[in-house]
Amino acid sequence: MSDVIFDVRDVTLRFGGVVSLNDVTLHHLRGEILAVIGPNGAGKTSLFNSLTGVYQPQEGSITFVGRNEKSVSVIGRKAHRVASAGVARTFQASRMFSALTAFENVKIGAENHHGFGVVGAMLRGPRTRRDDRLSDERTVELLRFVGLTDRANTIAASLSYGERRRLEIARGLATNPQVLLLDEPAAGTNPSEKVELTNLIRRVRDEMGVTILLIEHDMKLVMSLAERLYVLNFGSVIAEGTPEEIRANPVVIEAYLGSSATQAGGS
Template sequence: MSDKIFDVDHVTLRFGGVVSLNDVTLHQERGEILAVIGPNGAGKTSLFNSLTGVYQPQEGTITFQGSDAKPMSVIGKKPHRVSAAGVARTFQASRMFSALTAFENIKIGAESHRGIGVAGAMLRGPKTRRDERTSDARTVELLDFVGLRAKANVISSSLSYGDRRRLEIARGLATGPQVLLLDEPAAGTNPSEKLELTTLIRKVRDEMGVSILLIEHDMKLVMSLAERLYVLNFGSVIAQGTPEEIRANEKVIEAYLGSTATETGDRS
């Protein structure tokens, strides 16, 4: 009996006449590092947006199964509800709260799932103070975890690309997720940052037990990190398997990797 954290069943997403996801069926095992690859416009980000409640697919079902909770149907839920259930994400072009410090960015994630208390906030009662302390401690922990402790009070817009990526991961982790969705985490980073990022992502899974779902263009990173891959093309899943199987798959070579297939994983 497999333990599926995400179960996407025959999902179709349309925008007017444009079919963005076409009868997509895939699943992620708990604790797995799963990657979704595919050329530009294949529907990868649409898939992420459907998994997090930003888009509402017209057909099919998406089931998220947290470790102890009842399975939740994602379609029809608002993004903040999906986040509360245990799904965190990062964005393709990193979306920080750019006028806030690294610390504040993470803290917003750490405290977002507690009940709001305007009265508590205005009076600053003991519960509010205790909550603040808990969030502060959690934030510092995460800053350490991603290696940004020294930059805690830097305004996030003045961080480097690599640091922003790590900050975004920390902000997502702060919400206490079961699964972390990473949308092209390596975009715009340099080779040494890429290496650090690979280590960090693996650390997130190994030390925090958070499953990872990854979209990435950088083949070297995907092939070294992912345990299983799905390949999307024109909104449909055209292949799935281990990195070795994908490398050898004729359809993938034709659709996605094209003539540079031989270079994949070795020199790209």
């Protein structure tokens, strides 16, 4: 199983008495576009937060196989260390550094994996200047990749929803990740932006070689993008398979009709 990037085993996450994730086991293969779907409150975002070190599940194990096949246990590791190991993410209600420009947003992601010295930064030594230039180049490249070159100097808060989603992806990619976790990337975007976004996500995998894990409500987008899906309901995995298998799975249909049939139909 050397091609597994995330190996999640028997993970249980509780908040007080509320069980948010119940004995979740799943694996994510390197290079795959995997989606996790489920009704509201099924535990999708909790799963994301557990995978990125924001939440600490009480039971189970999460192994991330990062650069150079190095296995890293996510549980017990701080979020910033998980991120440095090669897990990038976006947020459900996109979280930009909203008072900064698009360029600065991406640059913050790009420069963080250079080693650094305080003295160098204070005095702008030659190494600092070189690293700075490298980060600038990487930022320009990524903004071009997500199609935001002409918005580089715009304040993040005044970007449209679709642009913000793309900027968040660029910021995530700037950290040089192995895997990119997308939390409802299509929320709040219009149909044409959705198409752009679908293409962008596919390009991230194909051109950048970054594995994708996706949470999404929009079934059309998920079904056209994901190669494999997990279905969560009440914190448990209730089904796994290709889009075709999931579409035909009676358990899944039951879960969706039982809670929010409209969302399953897509918007």
